[in-house]
Amino acid sequence: MEDIKNVVELKGVTKDYGDFKLDQVSFTVPEGSVCGFIGQNGAGKTTTIKLMLDVIKADQGEIRLFGENIEKDSAHLREDIGVVFDEMGFHEFMTGRDINIMMKNIYKNWDEEMFFDYLKRFSLPSRKQCGDFSRGMRMKLQIAVALSHHAKLLIMDEPTSGLDPIVRNEMLQIFREFVIEEDHTILLSSHITGDLEKLADEVVFINAGKIVLAGNKDDILEKHGLLKCKKSELEKISEPLIVNVQPGTFGVEVLVNDRKACEKLYSQMVIEPATLEDIMLFYVNKDSKNAGSRTVETD
């Protein structure tokens, strides 16, 4: 079997800010995949991304991009990385043409033609100052920049937040086109799980600085299930199968971590597939309460 090459590898990465700690974060992103990096605001997604880009230094652990340790020489690795942040970062007086002049003198592989093609495709006027752009246009501009130097890895931090569904959909289409190339990989951080459900192959779920789940999205979705039952039936469910319990419309909803086992054991109960959003919500709530407890949230 062919070896799977990991484009991103984090091993035991720790960063302590005192009031917030990224604790022993480990995960990998295989080449050619789209990895959704999910978690609520403040969970540690941006910090992890900044650590990966060597913008901040980890207290502990190892980070490898394209198989190389970023400690050695992160600058040359960035030639192959396109980054999109939730805020634009370009000066408001700059036009697409100005950005092209700047970038073609920075990136070895800058493709001027490709950049202007993207501007055209995204309906971004190349002579208009980007300060006059809407949020959606600013994001598109960043994406155009990130895609125009033949990057192999796209790292995006909340690129779709605050955008209307049409623009979001348009962006997801661009990302899909990007990963058609086998060696192209995307790490996409978002708390809009619906987007990731459409796009991602892999999912890494972070909460309060710790990785809660990491792996193939379909496996994660297949494993988890939303069991609906009466509050009185809760005692019948084996405790190790329960991730968390929340009140539902007609009783309680239980997120279970082995849907198939539950379907066999509790065939009289309704077990529905869980969405990424369900999984995220149940795990986050579990962590905010006493871990593993069976308490039912009430108003």
Place this chain on the structure above:
Amino acid sequence: MKGLVLKDLMCLRKQLMIFGYVVVGVLVLSVMFVLSARFGNIAMANQAMVATEGLSASDITNLSTNVLILFMLLPLATVGDFANVFTEDGKAGFFNVSSVLPISVKKRVLAKYVTIFAMFGIGAFIDIIIAFVLSMLTDIISFADFLGIIISATSVMAIYSALVIVFCFLFGYGKEDYARIISPFLMLVTVISLNLSNIRKSITAMDSGDIELINRCMNFIKHKYYVLLLIAVFVMVVSYFVSVRIAERKRGIV
């Protein structure tokens, strides 16, 4: 790195436009001044001052030289405020972009210094052209003296900018005004503390109408420009290494 220098120059676009206007204004005014000092009203006023106020011909020459020096300083002064680059970067959140570029922190810092050289290069070059034109029209001051003044002025501005950059890196975005205030203050304190006894003596002499200090300063600027140039180079080099250290400690995020 070239891209970052170009970006910095784009940030200083307004300043470069102002520089253009100042250059045109200075050229027109200085040519008018030297022509008038030779053939017009200023020449007549000079003669009247020699006759009635008891000023010597060399006093008049010194006075005219000072006016021309002032003219030469204006273009350089307009390109000298480099803190605007930091202000613009901070406003845009450019560190988000720069921190993920394939450029090391050292090179990112170096880009700022290259921009300064570019700005002062433009300023000094234009000043030299103006000086050449003026030296053809007047014998108040020679082209060599003009060059000395330009090098001295550029060196002083370079020292100022070198300090501004260090303080901008140290204080971070949004605090450029502190850098603008502390840098000239530090320069002034250094100059005064190194020449305290000379300054005291000269101030006492000034009370009795002796303007020796000013003349000595002017001569220093015109003829000992290499001292200022060496100091500027030294300060620039030290400033660069200190800035790199600060920027690396901050992982390039200023």
